[in-house]
Amino acid sequence: MPQVQPQPQMQAPQVQPQVQAPAPPPAQPQLQTRLQAHVPPQVQPQMHGQPGGGYNSQLLSQVMMQAAYNAGSGYKDYKVGPEDLLYIDVFGQKDLQRELRVNGQGQISMPLVGVINVNGLTTQQIEQRLKEAYGSEYLRNPQITVEVKEFHHQRVAVTGAVAKPGYYDIIGPRSLLEVLAMAGGFTNKPMEAGDVIHVIRHQSPASAAAADKTVSVRAYPPQRNTLVINLQRLVTGAAPDLNVMVENGDVVYVPFAGTAYVSGGVKKAGDVTVKNNLTVTQAVAMAQGVDPVIGTNKVIIMRFDQEGRPVKLEADLKEIAAGKETDIPVQNNDTIVVEESGLKKKLYVIRQLLPVPSGGYSIPTQ
Numbered sequence: 001m002p003q004v005q006p007q008p009q010m011q012a013p014q015v016q017p018q019v020q021a022p023a024p025p026p027a028q029p030q031l032q033t034r035l036q037a038h039v040p041p042q043v044q045p046q047m048h049g050q051p052g053g054g055y056n057s058q059l060l061s062q063v064m065m066q067a068a069y070n071a072g073s074g075y076k077d078y079k080v081g082p083e084d085l086l087y088i089d090v091f092g093q094k095d096l097q098r099e100l101r102v103n104g105q106g107q108i109s110m111p112l113v114g115v116i117n118v119n120g121l122t123t124q125q126i127e128q129r130l131k132e133a134y135g136s137e138y139l140r141n142p143q144i145t146v147e148v149k150e151f152h153h154q155r156v157a158v159t160g161a162v163a164k165p166g167y168y169d170i171i172g173p174r175s176l177l178e179v180l181a182m183a184g185g186f187t188n189k190p191m192e193a194g195d196v197i198h199v200i201r202h203q204s205p206a207s208a209a210a211a212d213k214t215v216s217v218r219a220y221p222p223q224r225n226t227l228v229i230n231l232q233r234l235v236t237g238a239a240p241d242l243n244v245m246v247e248n249g250d251v252v253y254v255p256f257a258g259t260a261y262v263s264g265g266v267k268k269a270g271d272v273t274v275k276n277n278l279t280v281t282q283a284v285a286m287a288q289g290v291d292p293v294i295g296t297n298k299v300i301i302m303r304f305d306q307e308g309r310p311v312k313l314e315a316d317l318k319e320i321a322a323g324k325e326t327d328i329p330v331q332n333n334d335t336i337v338v339e340e341s342g343l344k345k346k347l348y349v350i351r352q353l354l355p356v357p358s359g360g361y362s363i364p365t366q
Contacts, residue, residue, distance in 0.1 A: 077122060077173065077245070078122065078123070078148060078151070078172035078173060079120050079121065079122060079173075080102060080106075080118050080119065080120070080121055080122070080123070080126065080148065081102065081106060081119055081120070081152060082102050082103065082104050082105070082106055082119070082152065083101065083102060083104075083152040084101070084102045084148055084150065084151060084152050085099060085100070085101050085102075085148070085149040085150035086098075086099070086100050086101075086102065086108065086118070086123075086126070086146055086147070086148060086149065087099050087146070087147045087148075087149045088100065088108075088110070088130070088144065088145070088146050089144070089145045089146075090130075090134070090139070090142055090143070090144050091142070091143035091144070091145075092143075093139070093142075095111070096110070096111055096112075096134075098110065099149060102118060102119070105117075105119070106118060106119020106120065107119070110130065110133075112134070112137075112138050113130070113133040113134060113138075116129060116130065116133065123146040123147060123148060124146075126146045127144050127145065127146045130142070130144045130146070131144050148172075151171040151172050154169065154170050154171070154172070154247075154248035154249075155167050155168065155169050155170070155248065155249070156168055156170055156174075156179060156246050156247075156248065156249070156250045156251070156252060157250075157251045157252070158179060158180070158182070158183040158251075158252045158254075159251065159252070159253050159254075160193070160253045160254035160255055160256065161186055161187045161192060161193035161194065161254045161255065161256045161257070162180065162183040162184060162185065162186060162187060162193075162254050163183060163184030163185055163186065163187055164183050164184040165183065166183070168182045168183065170246070170248070173245040173246060173247050173248075174245070174246050175243045175244070175245060175246070176197070176199065176229070176234065176242075176243050176244050176245075176246055176252065177234070177235075177243050178246075179246045179252055180197075180252070180254075183252075186254065192256070192257045192273050192275065193231060193254045193255070193256065193257060193275075194231070194254070194255040194256060194257040194258070194274075194275055195230065195231055195232070195257070195275045195276060195277070196228050196229060196230060196231055196255065197228075197229045197231055197234065197252065197253070197254050198226045198227070198228055198229075198251075198252070198253040198254075198255070199226065199227040199229065199244060199246060199250055199251075199252055199253075200225070200226045200227075200250065200251040200252075200253060201225060201226075201227075201247065201249065201250045201251070227244060229242050229244070230242065231254075232276060257273045257274055257275040258273075258274040258275075258331070258332025258333065259271045259272065259273060259274060259332065259333070260272055260274050260278075260283060260330050260331070260332070260333065260334040260335070260336060261334070261335050261336065262283050262284060262286070262287040262336045262337075262338070263335070263336070263337055263338075264295070264337040264338040264339060264340055265290055265291045265294045265295025265296060265338040265339060265340040265341070266284060266287040266288065266289065266290060266291055266295060266338050267287065267288035267289055267290075267291050268287050268288040269287060270287065272286045272287065272330075274330050274331065274332050274334075277329060278329070278330040279327040279328060279329055279330060280299055280301060280315050280317075280320070280327055280328045280330060280336060281317060281320055281321070281327050282327075282330075283330050283336050284299070284317065284336070284338060287338075290317065290338055291338075294340045294341060295338050295339075295340065295341070296338065296339045296340065296341050297316050297317040297318040297319075298314070298315075298316060298317075298338070298339040299314070299315045299316070299317060299336060299337065299338050299339070300312060300313070300314055300336075300337045300339065301313040301314075301315065301328060301330075301334055301335070301336050301337075302334070302335045302337070303331055303333065303334045303335070304333070313328060315327075315328055317338075
């Protein structure tokens with residue numbers, strides 16, 4: 001870069017100090033909330049499915065597409081890094097207008113003021129740093145605009161219970177709902193998403209919903225941290241701050257939901273998905289309820305503890321309904337057995353063998 005003679009520039013009255021740059025237009029309301037999960041009010045009540053059931057995939061897609069729309073094309077919170085291309089405009093000073101590539105050390109070089117460190121700064125912070133550098137000696141009240149013309153290649157991984165797991169290129173940080181939308185949303189049955197989403201990164205994750213107990217940060221694994229986010233509160237918009245920014249190198253992991261098996265005196269024995277804080281009464285309801293012919297109110301829950309030892313729990317559906325017992329939360333791999341009544345079975349068989357008005361006999365089929 002040619003040497004700039006300081007004397008002529010220092011004396012230059014043609015800087016036009018009296019001319020003020022027009023004030024930037026106020027930020028649009030949608031840009032202020034572009035990184036938050038925006039859920040149209042008419043969608044929110046419908047996002048809550050049946051107890052323990054899956055989410056409405058069509059409505060969830062609407063939520064994620066709305067979040068992507070709200071994000072817009074500008075990323076005011078983007079932190080500049082090496083290889084980004086910046087456009088710098090100093091109002092009224094065409095000779096200071098530049099397009100500069102940030103070097104490997106996160107620096108740019110501008111006339112008069114020399115090297116400026118911009119690594120990890122937003123465009124607003126870079127503007128302020130340049131205003132201070134030029135305003136201290138060379139320009140009176142400089143009006144400077146900085147834009148990111150090209151973003152450096154960045155990539156995140158999305159894995160687990162999503163429709164299209166894999167690596168995705170992003171331009172600047174993207175909201176969690178946007179990244180999930182890029183991966184096609186969640187998988188359909190039988191392999192459904194669980195109750196949480198893990199955002200794994202090499203550095204400590206930014207605080208999200210600090211006062212919300214649905215978020216926790218813990219070591220995962222050495223030299224990594226994970227942000228654990230409640231899935232239902234995210235997709236319903238109950239806690240917009242959970243729609244955190246996903247950054248370069250992050251891994252978004254959506255664990256698959258576990259299953260429990262319901263059998264015995266129910267109308268439809270089979271697997272149920274363990275999610276949304278599923279309880280015993282909800283699991284029985286998902287098996288279409290107690291069979292009125294052979295079922296009872298007594299329930300046995302069989303599971304294994306953390307050491308692999310079998311554990312047997314008992315519950316009474318009638319007592320739970322009356323509020324006299326706690327509705328037991330279901331865990332992955334539980335076996336829930338609604339006890340059958342031997343007496344009811346015998347009475348059922350006798351009733352089936354009783355004569356019917358036609359004069360014939362009703363014989364139960366196998």
